Amino acid sequence: MINESIMTQAAIKIEHVSVILPGHLRALNDISVDLGQGRIIGLIGPSGAGKTTLIRCLVGRRRISAGSITIFGLKAGSAALRKQLSYMTQEISVYPDLTVEENLRYFAAMYGLPRAQVKSRVAAVLGTVDLAPQARQLVASLSGGQKQRASLAVALIGEPKLLVLDEPTVGLDPVLRDQLWGLFRKLASGGATLVISSHVMDEAERCDDLLLIRDGKLLAHGSPADLREQTHTQSVEQSFLKLVRAGGEA
Protein backbone atom coordinates (compact mmCIF):
# COMPACT_ATOMS: atom_id res chain seq x y z
CA MET A 1 0.00 0.00 0.00
CA ILE A 2 2.85 2.38 0.70
CA ASN A 3 4.67 3.52 -2.36
CA GLU A 4 8.37 3.25 -1.54
CA SER A 5 9.66 4.70 -4.79
CA ILE A 6 8.71 8.28 -3.91
CA MET A 7 10.77 8.22 -0.73
CA THR A 8 14.09 9.76 -1.57
CA GLN A 9 14.96 11.49 1.64
CA ALA A 10 12.68 11.34 4.65
CA ALA A 11 12.08 14.79 6.12
CA ILE A 12 9.48 13.49 8.54
CA LYS A 13 9.50 10.04 10.11
CA ILE A 14 6.33 9.12 11.94
CA GLU A 15 6.66 5.84 13.82
CA HIS A 16 3.79 4.11 15.58
CA VAL A 17 2.33 7.37 16.80
CA SER A 18 -0.68 7.19 19.06
CA VAL A 19 -2.35 9.97 20.97
CA ILE A 20 -4.71 9.08 23.76
CA LEU A 21 -6.91 11.86 25.04
CA PRO A 22 -8.41 12.01 28.52
CA GLY A 23 -11.24 9.53 28.72
CA HIS A 24 -9.20 6.91 26.82
CA LEU A 25 -10.26 8.34 23.51
CA ARG A 26 -7.75 7.47 20.81
CA ALA A 27 -7.23 10.58 18.72
CA LEU A 28 -4.45 8.89 16.73
CA ASN A 29 -3.94 5.18 16.50
CA ASP A 30 -0.55 3.71 15.58
CA ILE A 31 0.33 5.90 12.61
CA SER A 32 3.57 5.16 10.78
CA VAL A 33 4.76 6.86 7.64
CA ASP A 34 7.88 8.43 6.12
CA LEU A 35 7.50 11.69 4.25
CA GLY A 36 9.99 13.14 1.79
CA GLN A 37 11.55 16.56 1.67
CA GLY A 38 10.45 19.19 -0.83
CA ARG A 39 7.01 17.69 -1.17
CA ILE A 40 3.48 18.84 -0.61
CA ILE A 41 1.85 16.41 1.78
CA GLY A 42 -1.91 16.53 2.00
CA LEU A 43 -3.74 15.40 5.10
CA ILE A 44 -7.24 14.45 4.17
CA GLY A 45 -10.04 12.85 6.09
CA PRO A 46 -13.49 13.53 7.49
CA SER A 47 -13.69 16.19 10.18
CA GLY A 48 -12.86 14.78 13.57
CA ALA A 49 -10.56 12.20 11.95
CA GLY A 50 -7.44 13.42 13.73
CA LYS A 51 -5.88 15.72 11.12
CA THR A 52 -5.41 18.63 13.50
CA THR A 53 -4.15 16.31 16.25
CA LEU A 54 -1.48 14.93 13.92
CA ILE A 55 -0.56 18.46 12.89
CA ARG A 56 -0.20 19.54 16.52
CA CYS A 57 2.04 16.54 17.16
CA LEU A 58 4.22 17.52 14.20
CA VAL A 59 4.72 21.09 15.40
CA GLY A 60 5.29 19.88 18.96
CA ARG A 61 2.18 21.38 20.51
CA ARG A 62 0.73 18.03 21.47
CA ARG A 63 2.42 15.32 23.45
CA ILE A 64 2.51 11.94 21.78
CA SER A 65 1.29 9.06 23.98
CA ALA A 66 3.28 6.39 22.14
CA GLY A 67 5.67 6.24 19.19
CA SER A 68 7.87 9.01 17.86
CA ILE A 69 8.07 11.73 15.24
CA THR A 70 11.42 12.81 13.84
CA ILE A 71 11.70 15.90 11.66
CA PHE A 72 14.97 16.63 9.85
CA GLY A 73 16.58 14.16 12.24
CA LEU A 74 15.29 15.93 15.35
CA LYS A 75 12.55 14.91 17.73
CA ALA A 76 9.29 16.77 17.03
CA GLY A 77 8.92 19.63 19.48
CA SER A 78 12.65 20.05 20.10
CA ALA A 79 13.95 23.58 20.45
CA ALA A 80 16.34 23.28 17.50
CA LEU A 81 13.40 22.68 15.17
CA ARG A 82 11.63 25.90 16.06
CA LYS A 83 13.75 27.97 13.72
CA GLN A 84 12.93 25.65 10.84
CA LEU A 85 9.19 25.27 10.97
CA SER A 86 6.11 27.41 10.91
CA TYR A 87 2.59 26.58 11.96
CA MET A 88 -0.61 28.13 10.73
CA THR A 89 -3.55 27.10 12.87
CA GLN A 90 -7.13 26.84 11.72
CA GLU A 91 -7.91 30.06 13.55
CA ILE A 92 -6.60 33.29 12.08
CA SER A 93 -3.53 33.16 14.30
CA VAL A 94 -2.53 36.81 13.96
CA TYR A 95 -3.34 39.83 16.14
CA PRO A 96 -6.55 41.46 14.89
CA ASP A 97 -5.72 44.74 16.65
CA LEU A 98 -2.42 45.17 14.80
CA THR A 99 -1.83 46.06 11.18
CA VAL A 100 -0.70 43.37 8.75
CA GLU A 101 2.76 44.90 8.70
CA GLU A 102 3.01 45.10 12.50
CA ASN A 103 2.06 41.44 12.74
CA LEU A 104 4.74 40.49 10.24
CA ARG A 105 7.41 42.58 11.91
CA TYR A 106 6.56 41.06 15.27
CA PHE A 107 6.68 37.46 14.14
CA ALA A 108 9.85 38.17 12.15
CA ALA A 109 11.53 39.26 15.38
CA MET A 110 10.19 36.19 17.19
CA TYR A 111 11.79 34.00 14.52
CA GLY A 112 15.00 35.81 15.28
CA LEU A 113 15.35 37.31 11.81
CA PRO A 114 18.22 39.83 11.90
CA ARG A 115 16.93 43.39 12.24
CA ALA A 116 18.46 44.47 8.94
CA GLN A 117 16.50 41.81 7.05
CA VAL A 118 13.09 42.41 8.61
CA LYS A 119 12.01 45.24 6.31
CA SER A 120 12.86 43.55 3.05
CA ARG A 121 11.48 40.21 4.21
CA VAL A 122 8.17 41.83 5.25
CA ALA A 123 7.89 43.54 1.87
CA ALA A 124 8.67 40.26 0.10
CA VAL A 125 6.00 38.18 1.86
CA LEU A 126 3.44 40.96 1.50
CA GLY A 127 4.03 40.73 -2.23
CA THR A 128 3.89 36.93 -2.17
CA VAL A 129 0.44 36.82 -0.60
CA ASP A 130 -0.69 39.91 -2.53
CA LEU A 131 -1.42 42.03 0.54
CA ALA A 132 0.91 44.98 -0.05
CA PRO A 133 -1.97 47.48 -0.44
CA GLN A 134 -3.41 46.34 2.92
CA ALA A 135 -0.08 46.45 4.80
CA ARG A 136 -1.13 49.33 7.03
CA GLN A 137 -4.66 48.13 7.71
CA LEU A 138 -5.68 46.53 10.96
CA VAL A 139 -6.20 42.80 10.50
CA ALA A 140 -9.64 43.16 12.12
CA SER A 141 -10.74 45.37 9.22
CA LEU A 142 -9.74 42.88 6.51
CA SER A 143 -12.03 40.47 4.67
CA GLY A 144 -11.96 36.78 5.57
CA GLY A 145 -9.72 35.88 2.65
CA GLN A 146 -7.33 38.72 3.41
CA LYS A 147 -7.07 37.64 7.05
CA GLN A 148 -6.28 34.13 5.89
CA ARG A 149 -3.51 35.49 3.66
CA ALA A 150 -2.16 37.66 6.46
CA SER A 151 -1.90 34.52 8.57
CA LEU A 152 -0.18 32.70 5.72
CA ALA A 153 2.24 35.61 5.31
CA VAL A 154 3.26 35.17 8.95
CA ALA A 155 3.89 31.48 8.27
CA LEU A 156 6.25 32.46 5.45
CA ILE A 157 8.17 35.20 7.23
CA GLY A 158 10.97 33.06 8.67
CA GLU A 159 11.60 31.14 5.42
CA PRO A 160 10.91 27.85 7.19
CA LYS A 161 12.00 24.49 5.80
CA LEU A 162 8.76 22.94 7.00
CA LEU A 163 5.38 24.64 6.75
CA VAL A 164 2.50 23.04 8.60
CA LEU A 165 -0.72 24.61 7.45
CA ASP A 166 -4.07 23.61 8.95
CA GLU A 167 -6.74 24.29 6.32
CA PRO A 168 -4.98 27.29 4.80
CA THR A 169 -7.41 27.81 1.94
CA VAL A 170 -10.72 27.61 3.79
CA GLY A 171 -13.05 30.37 2.71
CA LEU A 172 -10.92 31.56 -0.19
CA ASP A 173 -12.29 32.07 -3.67
CA PRO A 174 -11.15 29.72 -6.45
CA VAL A 175 -8.83 32.26 -8.06
CA LEU A 176 -7.03 32.91 -4.81
CA ARG A 177 -6.88 29.23 -3.97
CA ASP A 178 -5.28 28.56 -7.32
CA GLN A 179 -2.73 31.31 -6.67
CA LEU A 180 -1.88 29.91 -3.27
CA TRP A 181 -1.43 26.41 -4.60
CA GLY A 182 0.92 27.92 -7.16
CA LEU A 183 2.81 29.44 -4.26
CA PHE A 184 2.89 26.15 -2.33
CA ARG A 185 4.30 24.43 -5.41
CA LYS A 186 6.96 27.12 -5.74
CA LEU A 187 7.97 26.72 -2.10
CA ALA A 188 8.19 22.94 -2.51
CA SER A 189 10.35 23.35 -5.63
CA GLY A 190 12.62 25.52 -3.51
CA GLY A 191 13.10 22.56 -1.14
CA ALA A 192 10.51 23.37 1.53
CA THR A 193 8.29 20.60 2.82
CA LEU A 194 4.62 21.45 3.27
CA VAL A 195 2.05 19.58 5.30
CA ILE A 196 -1.40 20.85 4.42
CA SER A 197 -4.70 19.64 5.77
CA SER A 198 -7.73 20.04 3.64
CA HIS A 199 -11.07 18.55 2.97
CA VAL A 200 -11.36 20.01 -0.50
CA MET A 201 -10.70 17.12 -2.83
CA ASP A 202 -9.63 19.07 -5.89
CA GLU A 203 -6.84 20.42 -3.69
CA ALA A 204 -5.89 16.92 -2.70
CA GLU A 205 -5.23 16.22 -6.39
CA ARG A 206 -2.48 18.85 -6.30
CA CYS A 207 -0.50 17.22 -3.46
CA ASP A 208 2.50 14.95 -3.98
CA ASP A 209 1.55 12.60 -1.16
CA LEU A 210 -1.75 12.07 0.50
CA LEU A 211 -2.41 10.74 3.95
CA LEU A 212 -5.97 9.65 4.33
CA ILE A 213 -6.93 9.61 7.98
CA ARG A 214 -10.10 8.32 9.49
CA ASP A 215 -10.90 7.71 13.18
CA GLY A 216 -7.28 8.39 14.05
CA LYS A 217 -5.98 5.68 11.72
CA LEU A 218 -3.99 6.01 8.53
CA LEU A 219 -6.29 4.46 5.94
CA ALA A 220 -4.10 5.06 2.93
CA HIS A 221 -0.91 6.77 1.84
CA GLY A 222 0.40 7.50 -1.61
CA SER A 223 0.32 9.94 -4.48
CA PRO A 224 -3.09 10.91 -5.85
CA ALA A 225 -2.40 8.63 -8.83
CA ASP A 226 -1.56 5.72 -6.50
CA LEU A 227 -4.78 6.19 -4.60
CA ARG A 228 -6.83 6.31 -7.76
CA GLU A 229 -5.12 3.19 -9.04
CA GLN A 230 -5.47 1.28 -5.80
CA THR A 231 -9.16 1.97 -5.60
CA HIS A 232 -9.85 1.78 -9.34
CA THR A 233 -11.46 5.17 -9.35
CA GLN A 234 -11.25 8.29 -11.51
CA SER A 235 -10.62 10.91 -8.87
CA VAL A 236 -9.20 11.30 -5.38
CA GLU A 237 -12.68 12.20 -4.24
CA GLN A 238 -14.03 8.86 -5.38
CA SER A 239 -11.14 6.91 -3.90
CA PHE A 240 -11.55 8.88 -0.67
CA LEU A 241 -15.22 7.87 -0.48
CA LYS A 242 -14.43 4.30 -1.37
CA LEU A 243 -11.68 4.00 1.23
CA VAL A 244 -13.67 5.73 3.95
CA ARG A 245 -16.66 3.47 3.33
CA ALA A 246 -14.51 0.36 3.19
CA GLY A 247 -12.80 1.47 6.38
CA GLY A 248 -16.18 1.88 8.00
CA GLU A 249 -17.09 -1.73 7.27
CA ALA A 250 -13.80 -3.10 8.48
Added chain:
Amino acid sequence: MSPRKTLVTAGRVLSQLRHDHRTIALILVVPCVLIWLLKYIFDGQPRVFNMAAPMMLGIFPLIMMFLITSIATLRERKTGTLDRLMTQPIHKLDLMLGYAIAFSLVGLVQASLVSFVALKFLGVNIAGHSLTLILFAVLAAFLGTALGLFVSAFATSEFQAVELIMPIIMPQVLLSGLFVARDQMSSLLEHISDFLPLTYSVDAMTQVTTHSGWTDNLTRDLIVVVGCALAALILGSATIRRQE
Protein backbone atom coordinates in the same frame (compact mmCIF):
# COMPACT_ATOMS: atom_id res chain seq x y z
CA MET B 1 15.85 34.40 26.65
CA SER B 2 16.46 37.38 24.44
CA PRO B 3 16.20 41.07 25.38
CA ARG B 4 15.24 41.87 21.81
CA LYS B 5 12.31 39.43 21.78
CA THR B 6 11.15 40.67 25.20
CA LEU B 7 11.24 44.32 24.14
CA VAL B 8 9.66 43.64 20.76
CA THR B 9 6.87 41.80 22.56
CA ALA B 10 6.38 44.77 24.89
CA GLY B 11 6.26 47.02 21.82
CA ARG B 12 3.73 44.75 20.18
CA VAL B 13 1.46 44.79 23.26
CA LEU B 14 1.69 48.60 23.37
CA SER B 15 0.88 48.84 19.64
CA GLN B 16 -2.23 46.78 20.23
CA LEU B 17 -3.28 49.25 22.92
CA ARG B 18 -2.37 52.21 20.75
CA HIS B 19 -4.89 51.11 18.15
CA ASP B 20 -7.57 50.92 20.81
CA HIS B 21 -8.32 54.51 21.73
CA ARG B 22 -11.23 53.73 23.96
CA THR B 23 -9.13 51.46 26.16
CA ILE B 24 -6.48 54.15 26.47
CA ALA B 25 -9.12 56.64 27.53
CA LEU B 26 -10.56 54.18 30.04
CA ILE B 27 -7.13 53.48 31.53
CA LEU B 28 -6.07 57.11 31.80
CA VAL B 29 -9.24 59.10 32.41
CA VAL B 30 -11.36 56.86 34.60
CA PRO B 31 -8.96 56.68 37.60
CA CYS B 32 -8.68 60.49 37.58
CA VAL B 33 -12.44 60.82 37.60
CA LEU B 34 -12.77 58.30 40.41
CA ILE B 35 -10.17 60.04 42.57
CA TRP B 36 -11.98 63.31 41.98
CA LEU B 37 -15.23 61.62 42.94
CA LEU B 38 -13.59 60.33 46.12
CA LYS B 39 -12.72 63.86 47.13
CA TYR B 40 -16.37 64.83 47.16
CA ILE B 41 -17.46 61.59 48.81
CA PHE B 42 -15.20 62.56 51.72
CA ASP B 43 -16.33 66.17 51.45
CA GLY B 44 -16.72 66.55 55.21
CA GLN B 45 -13.61 64.49 56.05
CA PRO B 46 -10.68 65.91 54.08
CA ARG B 47 -8.17 64.06 56.28
CA VAL B 48 -9.71 60.72 55.42
CA PHE B 49 -9.58 61.63 51.75
CA ASN B 50 -5.93 62.57 52.14
CA MET B 51 -5.20 59.04 53.40
CA ALA B 52 -7.51 57.20 51.01
CA ALA B 53 -6.49 58.86 47.75
CA PRO B 54 -2.88 57.58 47.77
CA MET B 55 -4.16 54.13 48.74
CA MET B 56 -6.37 54.15 45.68
CA LEU B 57 -3.27 54.87 43.66
CA GLY B 58 -1.95 51.52 44.81
CA ILE B 59 -5.19 49.75 43.94
CA PHE B 60 -6.35 51.18 40.59
CA PRO B 61 -3.35 50.08 38.52
CA LEU B 62 -3.50 46.61 40.02
CA ILE B 63 -7.17 46.10 39.17
CA MET B 64 -6.94 47.53 35.67
CA MET B 65 -3.78 45.75 34.63
CA PHE B 66 -5.07 42.51 36.11
CA LEU B 67 -8.19 42.73 33.97
CA ILE B 68 -6.47 43.83 30.79
CA THR B 69 -3.72 41.24 31.08
CA SER B 70 -5.96 38.32 31.86
CA ILE B 71 -8.17 39.08 28.86
CA ALA B 72 -5.18 39.72 26.59
CA THR B 73 -3.50 36.43 27.49
CA LEU B 74 -6.74 34.53 27.22
CA ARG B 75 -7.07 35.90 23.71
CA GLU B 76 -3.57 34.71 22.91
CA ARG B 77 -4.61 31.26 24.00
CA LYS B 78 -7.88 31.30 22.10
CA THR B 79 -6.95 32.89 18.78
CA GLY B 80 -4.01 30.66 17.92
CA THR B 81 -1.31 33.30 18.35
CA LEU B 82 0.01 31.48 21.42
CA ASP B 83 0.08 28.23 19.42
CA ARG B 84 2.13 30.00 16.83
CA LEU B 85 4.49 31.60 19.36
CA MET B 86 5.03 28.33 21.21
CA THR B 87 6.30 26.70 18.02
CA GLN B 88 8.78 29.53 17.51
CA PRO B 89 12.26 30.03 18.94
CA ILE B 90 11.17 32.18 21.87
CA HIS B 91 11.37 31.69 25.60
CA LYS B 92 8.10 31.75 27.52
CA LEU B 93 9.54 34.41 29.80
CA ASP B 94 10.17 36.65 26.75
CA LEU B 95 6.43 36.71 26.37
CA MET B 96 5.65 37.15 30.06
CA LEU B 97 8.21 39.88 30.62
CA GLY B 98 7.12 41.60 27.43
CA TYR B 99 3.62 41.88 28.85
CA ALA B 100 4.93 42.96 32.24
CA ILE B 101 7.08 45.72 30.75
CA ALA B 102 4.32 46.99 28.47
CA PHE B 103 1.67 47.19 31.17
CA SER B 104 4.07 48.59 33.76
CA LEU B 105 4.78 51.42 31.32
CA VAL B 106 1.06 51.98 30.95
CA GLY B 107 0.90 51.92 34.74
CA LEU B 108 3.61 54.57 34.85
CA VAL B 109 1.64 56.91 32.61
CA GLN B 110 -1.55 56.22 34.53
CA ALA B 111 0.08 56.73 37.93
CA SER B 112 1.82 59.93 36.87
CA LEU B 113 -1.41 61.38 35.60
CA VAL B 114 -3.51 60.36 38.61
CA SER B 115 -0.83 61.55 41.07
CA PHE B 116 -0.61 64.84 39.24
CA VAL B 117 -4.37 65.32 39.45
CA ALA B 118 -4.50 64.29 43.11
CA LEU B 119 -1.53 66.34 44.25
CA LYS B 120 -2.05 69.46 42.15
CA PHE B 121 -5.79 69.79 41.82
CA LEU B 122 -7.37 67.84 44.64
CA GLY B 123 -5.12 69.10 47.41
CA VAL B 124 -3.75 65.73 48.43
CA ASN B 125 -0.82 66.31 50.72
CA ILE B 126 1.85 63.65 51.20
CA ALA B 127 4.85 63.82 53.50
CA GLY B 128 7.01 61.66 51.24
CA HIS B 129 8.23 62.15 47.70
CA SER B 130 5.74 62.02 44.84
CA LEU B 131 8.19 59.84 42.90
CA THR B 132 7.95 57.21 45.64
CA LEU B 133 4.20 57.34 45.23
CA ILE B 134 4.53 56.83 41.49
CA LEU B 135 7.10 54.05 41.97
CA PHE B 136 4.69 52.03 44.08
CA ALA B 137 1.81 52.70 41.71
CA VAL B 138 3.95 51.27 38.88
CA LEU B 139 4.81 48.27 41.04
CA ALA B 140 1.08 47.77 41.63
CA ALA B 141 0.60 47.74 37.86
CA PHE B 142 3.42 45.21 37.54
CA LEU B 143 1.82 43.05 40.23
CA GLY B 144 -1.58 43.30 38.55
CA THR B 145 -0.08 42.24 35.21
CA ALA B 146 1.75 39.30 36.77
CA LEU B 147 -1.35 38.12 38.64
CA GLY B 148 -3.42 38.51 35.47
CA LEU B 149 -0.95 36.42 33.47
CA PHE B 150 -0.99 33.70 36.08
CA VAL B 151 -4.69 33.65 36.75
CA SER B 152 -5.78 33.68 33.10
CA ALA B 153 -4.60 30.08 32.93
CA PHE B 154 -7.55 29.18 35.14
CA ALA B 155 -10.12 30.87 32.94
CA THR B 156 -11.49 29.16 29.88
CA SER B 157 -13.51 32.14 28.66
CA GLU B 158 -13.34 35.92 28.80
CA PHE B 159 -16.37 35.74 31.05
CA GLN B 160 -14.45 33.75 33.63
CA ALA B 161 -11.38 35.94 33.29
CA VAL B 162 -13.44 38.97 34.33
CA GLU B 163 -15.21 37.04 37.07
CA LEU B 164 -11.90 36.00 38.62
CA ILE B 165 -11.45 39.54 39.84
CA MET B 166 -13.98 38.78 42.57
CA PRO B 167 -12.13 35.90 44.29
CA ILE B 168 -8.60 37.07 43.49
CA ILE B 169 -8.61 40.85 43.80
CA MET B 170 -11.63 41.87 45.85
CA PRO B 171 -10.60 40.06 49.07
CA GLN B 172 -7.20 41.72 48.80
CA VAL B 173 -8.83 45.14 48.48
CA LEU B 174 -11.16 44.49 51.42
CA LEU B 175 -8.34 43.31 53.66
CA SER B 176 -5.73 45.80 52.50
CA GLY B 177 -6.51 48.39 55.15
CA LEU B 178 -8.36 50.67 52.77
CA PHE B 179 -11.69 50.42 54.58
CA VAL B 180 -10.56 49.64 58.12
CA ALA B 181 -7.03 49.76 59.48
CA ARG B 182 -5.71 46.21 59.52
CA ASP B 183 -5.00 46.20 63.26
CA GLN B 184 -8.67 46.85 63.89
CA MET B 185 -9.84 43.79 61.97
CA SER B 186 -10.38 40.43 63.64
CA SER B 187 -6.94 39.01 64.29
CA LEU B 188 -7.59 36.12 61.90
CA LEU B 189 -8.25 38.52 59.03
CA GLU B 190 -5.27 40.60 60.00
CA HIS B 191 -3.06 37.52 59.76
CA ILE B 192 -4.58 36.59 56.43
CA SER B 193 -3.93 40.09 55.13
CA ASP B 194 -0.24 39.62 56.00
CA PHE B 195 -0.11 37.09 53.16
CA LEU B 196 -1.80 39.22 50.52
CA PRO B 197 0.48 41.26 48.27
CA LEU B 198 -1.93 44.15 47.83
CA THR B 199 -1.64 44.81 51.58
CA TYR B 200 1.98 45.82 50.99
CA SER B 201 1.14 47.97 48.03
CA VAL B 202 -1.41 49.87 50.11
CA ASP B 203 0.92 50.02 53.11
CA ALA B 204 3.58 51.65 50.94
CA MET B 205 1.11 54.34 49.94
CA THR B 206 0.32 55.00 53.61
CA GLN B 207 4.03 55.20 54.38
CA VAL B 208 4.57 57.76 51.63
CA THR B 209 1.63 59.78 52.90
CA THR B 210 2.78 59.86 56.53
CA HIS B 211 6.60 59.70 56.40
CA SER B 212 8.88 62.20 54.78
CA GLY B 213 11.82 59.90 54.07
CA TRP B 214 12.32 56.33 52.90
CA THR B 215 11.33 53.90 55.66
CA ASP B 216 12.12 50.29 56.52
CA ASN B 217 8.50 49.50 55.82
CA LEU B 218 8.92 50.81 52.28
CA THR B 219 11.89 48.50 51.75
CA ARG B 220 9.85 45.56 53.00
CA ASP B 221 6.85 46.57 50.85
CA LEU B 222 9.05 46.88 47.79
CA ILE B 223 10.57 43.45 48.32
CA VAL B 224 7.20 41.78 48.93
CA VAL B 225 5.42 43.39 45.97
CA VAL B 226 8.25 42.74 43.51
CA GLY B 227 8.79 39.25 44.91
CA CYS B 228 5.11 38.32 44.58
CA ALA B 229 4.97 39.74 41.06
CA LEU B 230 8.04 37.76 39.99
CA ALA B 231 6.64 34.61 41.59
CA ALA B 232 3.36 35.10 39.74
CA LEU B 233 5.26 35.60 36.47
CA ILE B 234 7.25 32.42 36.95
CA LEU B 235 4.13 30.47 37.93
CA GLY B 236 2.31 32.03 34.99
CA SER B 237 5.07 30.98 32.67
CA ALA B 238 4.71 27.44 34.00
CA THR B 239 1.01 27.49 33.13
CA ILE B 240 1.80 28.20 29.49
CA ARG B 241 2.76 24.82 28.21
CA ARG B 242 4.62 24.19 25.01
CA GLN B 243 3.14 20.73 24.77
CA GLU B 244 -0.35 19.81 25.81
